[in-house]
Amino acid sequence: MKARVHITLKRGVLDPQGKTIARALGSLGFAGINEVRQGKTVEIDLAETDAAAAHSTVAAMCAKLLANPVIEDYRIDLAEG
Amino acid sequence: MRACVVVFPGSNCDRDVAVALRQATGADPVMVWHRDADVPAVDLIVLPGGFSYGDYLRSGAMAAHSPIMRSVIDANRRGTPVLAICNGFQVATEAGLLPGVLMPNAHQKFVCRDVTLRVETSQSIFTSRYTAGQVVRIPIAHHDGNYHADAATLNALDDQGLVAFRYCDADGRPSLDANPNGAQRNIAGIFSRDRTVLGLMPHPERAAEPAHGGTDGRALFDSLLAALG
Structure with a gap:
């Protein structure tokens, strides 16, 4: 299966990169931007074929390494590989 | 005092801190590679500054899971003090030795200059040779x-x-203007609950002899020597 992990800063955690991007977009003439939040995506190609097993493995990866629970949330999307 | 310095791929202040330790203690620290399974029997473990693993994923995140870190955490649980400087501080938070996290600077720029710091307490093995409230000048990078x-x-x-x-500013006030990176409550360094771990962003090893342009970092190494023999 293919897993796509979306890692984002928790609500309330200041996102300096997002703020900088919002300013840059404004200076390019894009109006009406309320807020920009930047995250990251990690794609993982897994040998596992069972969706539930793949999900629990990737959740463990997030808890151990991919995300820092102090500041980050994550969401896991799975697709047939 | 017998010390060891953990060297990760991308560490770049490991030798600087080794020199500072040698000058303070008269003995060379043991340099330990991150792939080693165990830290040797020492009185102090140092996690040095640098850019371990190129800051991939998050600063300190990869190094926190290096083989050596299990042994560092075990040794600290048994009471061995850990001095974690700059990237070492980031590694220590990612490894759970210290609470919180070091986020990118609020202004999104690398900052490399001297800053003034207020020593908050002399009640630790790391700061006994300072006085509480003392203002010191030490570089950050x-x-x-x-x-x-x-x-x-x-x-x-x-x-x-x-x-x-x-x-803080020159008068010891932790003002907004004196905050170089957006750190909450102007925090530059913290202890673990049992005060056996100190993590700090400033580099005391870069202000340890007159040729550095300042010697305010030396007291940290002298404090450790006084406590650990």
């Missing part, structure tokens, strides 16, 4: 030094006297 923790953690650090250093 980092992109991710913006200390962040939730309100409960910050309150606990303050209530238990676990903030070691705060960015």
Whole structure:
């Protein structure tokens, strides 16, 4: 299966990169931007074929390494590989 | 005092801190490679500054899971003190030796200059040769030094006297202008709950002899020598 992990800063955690991007977009003439939040995506190609097993493995990866629970949330999307 | 310095791929202050340790203690520290399984029997473990693993994923995140870190955490649980400087501080938070996290600087720039710090307490093996409230000048050099923790953690650090250093102005006031990176409550360095771990963004090893342009970092190494023999 293919897993796509979306890692984002928790609500309330200041996102300096997002703020900088919002300013840059404004200076390019894009109006009406309320807020920009930047995250990251990690794609993982897994040998596992069972969706539930793949999900629990990737959740463990997030808890151990991919995300820092102090500041980050994550969401896991799975697709047939 | 027998010390070891853990060297990760991308560490670049490991030799600087080794020189500072040698000058303070008269003995060379043991340099330990991150792939080694065990830290040797020592009185002090140092996690040095640098850019371990190129800051991939998050600063300190990869190094925190290096083989050697299990042994570092075990040794600290048995009471061995850990001095974690700059990237070492980032590694220590990612490894759970210290609470919170070092986020990218609020202004998104690398900052490399001397800063003034207020020593918050002399009640530790790391700061006994300073006086509480003393203002010292020590360099910083980092992109991710913006200390962040939730309100409960910050309150606990303050209530238990676990903030070691705060960015301050020349008069010792932790003002907004004196904060070089957006760190919450101007925090530059913290202790673990049992005060056996000190993590700090400033580089005391870069202000340890007159040729550095300042010697305010030397007292930290002298404190350790006084405590650990």
